[in-house]
Amino acid sequence: MTFRVHVRVVPRPGLLDPQGQAVAHALAALGFPGVGEVRVGRAIELELEADDRATAEAAATAMCERLLANPVTEDFTVAVEG
Amino acid sequence: MTFRVHVRVVPRPGLLDPQGQAVAHALAALGFPGVGEVRVGRAIELELEADDRATAEAAATAMCERLLANPVTEDFTVAVEG
Amino acid sequence: MTIRVAVIRFPGSNCESETLEAARRAGATAELLDYRATSLGGADVVILPGGFSYGDYLRSGAIARFAPVMQAVRAHAEAGGGVLGICNGFQVLCEAHLLPGALLHNAGQRFVARPVDVRIERTSTICTGLFRPGAVVRIPQAHGEGRFVADEATLDALERDNQVVLRYVPVPGSDLPHNPNGSARDIAGICNPAGNVVGFMPHPERLAEATLGDTIGQTFFASLVGAPTSGAPA
Amino acid sequence: MTSAASTPRAFPGERPVTEAVVREHKLNAREYEAILALLDGRTPTLTELGIFSALWSEHCSYKHTKPVLRRFPVEGPQVLQGPGENAGVLRLPEGWAVAFKIESHNHPTAVEPYQGAATGVGGILRDVFTMGARPVALLNSLRFGPLDDPRNRYLFAGAVKGVGDYGNCVGVPTLGGEVVFAPGYAGNPLVNAMAVGLLRAEELITARAQGVGNLLLTVGARTGRDGIHGASFASEDLSAESEARRPQVQVGDPFTEKLLLEASLELIRSGTIVAIQDMGAAGLTSSSAEMAARGGVGVELDTSAVPTREAGMTPYEIMLSESQERMLVVAEPAQVEAIRAICQRWDLDATVVGRVTDDGRYRIIHDGVVVASIPGQPLVDGCPIYEPEARESAEAVARRSRTPSRDDLDPLEALERLLDAPTIASKRWVFEQYDGTVRGRSVITPGGDAGVVRVEDTGFGIAMTVDCNARHVLLDPYEGGKGVVAEAARNIACTGARPLGITDCLNFGNPERPEVFHQFVEACRGIGDACLAFGTPVTGGNVSLYNQSPTGAIDPTPTVGMVGLLEDVTAAVGSHFTTEGDAILLIGRTAGHLGGSAYWAELLDCVGGPPPPVDLEAERGLQEVLVRAAAGRLLRSAHDLSDGGLAVALAECCIGGPWANATFGATVDLARHADAVSDLGWLFGEDAGRVLVSCAPEHVAALQALAAEHGHGAHYLGLVGPAEGELIIRRDERRWQWSTRRLRAIHLEAIPRRMAAPGAAEE
Ligand SMILES: Nc1ncnc2c1ncn2[C@@H]1O[C@H](COP(=O)(O)OP(=O)(O)O)[C@@H](O)[C@H]1O
Numbered sequence A, B: 001m002t003f004r005v006h007v008r009v010v011p012r013p014g015l016l017d018p019q020g021q022a023v024a025h026a027l028a029a030l031g032f033p034g035v036g037e038v039r040v041g042r043a044i045e046l047e048l049e050a051d052d053r054a055t056a057e058a059a060a061t062a063m064c065e066r067l068l069a070n071p072v073t074e075d076f077t078v079a080v081e082g
Numbered sequence C: 001m002t003i004r005v006a007v008i009r010f011p012g013s014n015c016e017s018e019t020l021e022a023a024r025r026a027g028a029t030a031e032l033l034d035y036r037a038t039s040l041g042g043a044d045v046v047i048l049p050g051g052f053s054y055g056d057y058l059r060s061g062a063i064a065r066f067a068p069v070m071q072a073v074r075a076h077a078e079a080g081g082g083v084l085g086i087c088n089g090f091q092v093l094c095e096a097h098l099l100p101g102a103l104l105h106n107a108g109q110r111f112v113a114r115p116v117d118v119r120i121e122r123t124s125t126i127c128t129g130l131f132r133p134g135a136v137v138r139i140p141q142a143h144g145e146g147r148f149v150a151d152e153a154t155l156d157a158l159e160r161d162n163q164v165v166l167r168y169v170p171v172p173g174s175d176l177p178h179n180p181n182g183s184a185r186d187i188a189g190i191c192n193p194a195g196n197v198v199g200f201m202p203h204p205e206r207l208a209e210a211t212l213g214d215t216i217g218q219t220f221f222a223s224l225v226g227a228p229t230s231g232a233p234a
Numbered sequence D: 001m002t003s004a005a006s007t008p009r010a011f012p013g014e015r016p017v018t019e020a021v022v023r024e025h026k027l028n029a030r031e032y033e034a035i036l037a038l039l040d041g042r043t044p045t046l047t048e049l050g051i052f053s054a055l056w057s058e059h060c061s062y063k064h065t066k067p068v069l070r071r072f073p074v075e076g077p078q079v080l081q082g083p084g085e086n087a088g089v090l091r092l093p094e095g096w097a098v099a100f101k102i103e104s105h106n107h108p109t110a111v112e113p114y115q116g117a118a119t120g121v122g123g124i125l126r127d128v129f130t131m132g133a134r135p136v137a138l139l140n141s142l143r144f145g146p147l148d149d150p151r152n153r154y155l156f157a158g159a160v161k162g163v164g165d166y167g168n169c170v171g172v173p174t175l176g177g178e179v180v181f182a183p184g185y186a187g188n189p190l191v192n193a194m195a196v197g198l199l200r201a202e203e204l205i206t207a208r209a210q211g212v213g214n215l216l217l218t219v220g221a222r223t224g225r226d227g228i229h230g231a232s233f234a235s236e237d238l239s240a241e242s243e244a245r246r247p248q249v250q251v252g253d254p255f256t257e258k259l260l261l262e263a264s265l266e267l268i269r270s271g272t273i274v275a276i277q278d279m280g281a282a283g284l285t286s287s288s289a290e291m292a293a294r295g296g297v298g299v300e301l302d303t304s305a306v307p308t309r310e311a312g313m314t315p316y317e318i319m320l321s322e323s324q325e326r327m328l329v330v331a332e333p334a335q336v337e338a339i340r341a342i343c344q345r346w347d348l349d350a351t352v353v354g355r356v357t358d359d360g361r362y363r364i365i366h367d368g369v370v371v372a373s374i375p376g377q378p379l380v381d382g383c384p385i386y387e388p389e390a391r392e393s394a395e396a397v398a399r400r401s402r403t404p405s406r407d408d409l410d411p412l413e414a415l416e417r418l419l420d421a422p423t424i425a426s427k428r429w430v431f432e433q434y435d436g437t438v439r440g441r442s443v444i445t446p447g448g449d450a451g452v453v454r455v456e457d458t459g460f461g462i463a464m465t466v467d468c469n470a471r472h473v474l475l476d477p478y479e480g481g482k483g484v485v486a487e488a489a490r491n492i493a494c495t496g497a498r499p500l501g502i503t504d505c506l507n508f509g510n511p512e513r514p515e516v517f518h519q520f521v522e523a524c525r526g527i528g529d530a531c532l533a534f535g536t537p538v539t540g541g542n543v544s545l546y547n548q549s550p551t552g553a554i555d556p557t558p559t560v561g562m563v564g565l566l567e568d569v570t571a572a573v574g575s576h577f578t579t580e581g582d583a584i585l586l587i588g589r590t591a592g593h594l595g596g597s598a599y600w601a602e603l604l605d606c607v608g609g610p611p612p613p614v615d616l617e618a619e620r621g622l623q624e625v626l627v628r629a630a631a632g633r634l635l636r637s638a639h640d641l642s643d644g645g646l647a648v649a650l651a652e653c654c655i656g657g658p659w660a661n662a663t664f665g666a667t668v669d670l671a672r673h674a675d676a677v678s679d680l681g682w683l684f685g686e687d688a689g690r691v692l693v694s695c696a697p698e699h700v701a702a703l704q705a706l707a708a709e710h711g712h713g714a715h716y717l718g719l720v721g722p723a724e725g726e727l728i729i730r731r732d733e734r735r736w737q738w739s740t741r742r743l744r745a746i747h748l749e750a751i752p753r754r755m756a757a758p759g760a761a762e763e
């Protein structure tokens, strides 16, 4: 089966995120109220062939650990669609 | 109320995504089987003060349209947590 | 015996030629080494040059880290052999965990290309031996992802163990921020505890011949050649 | 092949070609008739129509401009390759040669600034390395609407980032450029990119398909649906409708470009290929048709063999795709394996997609069915040629006699405000985002008059610049056109280099408007006359017309890229004062000409008056003086006078380079020089042909003698002052004085200050 996997990789809490800060400022300048902290990371969408959902999720997690996220600075989440 | 909003901005289908291509190659080279197309975009996490969920979602959508996504090259999705 | 230097070319490396030349000018026997190689071919020192390996896609250095040659580089480093990463090479070394920390997008969100003033904080490394400790040198730098980060404990350990090799310092009169990318503690380059694995962001190979007005960058390469063939200098 | 002879058939699902479809393809009735005649009366298939529409667009056919361009001087002993190839090539000493070319990417930038600018850089790099040259420098000329509008900030920031990211990743230093902000570019920004490459003269390769039976291969990226119709898009006015055609955006992949660059150079050197051309505007169509026409042969392409990024692409889409980072190669069948092996080494695919034929036809086959068959030569050069009417508008004539309504600004304030004008201000914010030192050969990086790079391991260098004072061209296209070349040559000569040749990027409005075509014809005449006078032939270039939005046409902007030879690279001269106590001299004649000046335009809201006349003989003499003075090591700095005149040039020399830690003061006295000239004319007039130099006091006499030898005065103005000193200008009892520290802050902060306002990141 083919699964769509949505991976989110975001900078660790506590780590300065200048891009997130810049976005928060820009949103405020554009007049959007109520914006608190903003963090900017990467969204990765994968098409993944796997026997079942659990296998797909395990594979994607392994991909994050090895390549997609930097363990020094980033956290990730994996969501398998369908 | 404070909502956590997850925004995903990804390159439009059909547009070349060199980053996605590179990641797909690298995953294959690392021995991950079954990886099809990969697209790499941005994940943006916002803390948003709003009266209710629908308002938060509408605000985040407006933010995407004005700032967070490039309408020429990117599609976005908004998910409000909680 | 002359020192043998291998300069690795990853797909997307773009500073390998001038790095090779600087090493040769210093008296080393230097050759390019393809990223697919599985051995260093007897090199004493391996240099990971600047550029955009794999386009810097995903994160700079993240994909190059898995290039076949990196296993040999790791073994060489662990055996005490000299490894120098310049700019993208530094990024690869951090991604490969041969050096601690990570290099993130510049705090200003823009690529910054300009000379920087850095202080030589440690001279007992493979490539800074000929500098006077504390010397301040002005060297070209150019990158989009050079903000060095690590957790506080790691930063403290780096300071304690004298692993900071280059640090951005202010010079009087300059109207630019001395730290061009927001690096923690103004760190421009670090090494492992033994000093045989070094990574930094500035590009000494770009200021290494007289026609360009200054040859200060050549001192890094001269230091490399003056270093023992393996293991850390005393 | 039996199918080859058959009449083309519509590809299944393809729309029939109706009048509406023809019009959609921007082909007029006359052109469509010409097409029917070429096809013996047969209605073209959609694929054929698409091919014609691409090749007969202004961008590919030069149908409005060919007769004018033919008048450029293109010959000279230094010319190895003139116009007509991917890039021009000039001879250098010791068997070296320089390939260079400039090209516009205006329309794509208006739609998506980051990718538009990035792919502009990618395209121009390919033009240079397909000649067998290794790119060693990039330049860029940028024009946007004023920075107080957030939309302009967004476009500007995106374009600069796009230019930077692409060149930085490929590893080619950016050594020069210009940035101009003016209202005329608000609806239609300009991005012109120039690349300079080096090759051994004997390694020059041209893009000619030859040898019946030889194969065509694509190398590099796969073909996607991006940029379909880019060439015709670039040949129409920008409108709401073109906005709606947005999904055409081409995305650049500088990483693949870097691999393609190395693979291409290796292919060329290996002797395995006959010809190579990049797939630029109109992609596979223009590259294959032009290579075939140049070689006088036919080609047959099998679009079903072309590697695509998406399934189900039609031959129409494949032929018109402008996917980036692709090359078309012609080779003997026996070499295919060797070619594949080289490409493999660079992680690239090479795929056979066609062959050279002997019937002169341009034929496309898809899955065995002929979908296009057109006589090849007329396809490339059979587009009707137009000679549009050229007539200066009454408004343009009136502009030349316009003067400002007031003229009483305090010089003290005027200089500060000029230095704060983004067009005059330091462009450090821009070129700080461009790697200027990669390759380790950069002798003069941006921030001076021209960039200088050492030629590989030799002792000589090449200097390069791009210039265009569009305001002068607007006010008087002929004098302005001369002035563009003169300014470029002056910038080159300031470094000590001798001007060698130019490439041009002619950005104009809609040529079907007589006043626009008048600007075009006259500016080209001016450029041609100046090139003739300087012995700097035109080696190629690019025409970008229809730079026109609902708000009107852009200012006529014929950007000139020039290269020069610096025989001893260690003699390169910088632009800024270096030593306290040096003498300051002004070479050239001052008449106090304020017409067309930045002073009027930026401070008095008056774009008017005739621009300064350009004396080509005097310019030539000035170049000679500078080249000889540099070679004789007489100069410590040289900086040409352009926007803002003497006051701005003096201030810039004092302010120092972009990375300087200290400014210099200066004290100059204008008494006894050009007494008839008004104060404002002296300070802010923009007379052509002037350069401000500094030298050690003991060289003043030699310099004056050298200048006199070439019919010039080298007027002693004063002395360089101490670090962090004041700039003092005296004239009789008048005295103006500025802190150079303060001037530096104004000059350097003008652009960053404006870019810090919200909006640079938003739509
Ligand atoms: N877009 C750009 N890219 C690179 N360098 C630039 C750019 N714009 C300006 N520069 C640098 O700044 C210098 C000064 O530019 P400009 O103000 O246009 O001077 P000039 O009028 O002397 O040509 C240029 O010669 C160039 O080195």
Ligand SMILES: [Mg+2]
Residues within 6 Å of the ligand: D448, D449, D491, D639, D640, D642
């Ligand atoms: Mg100039």
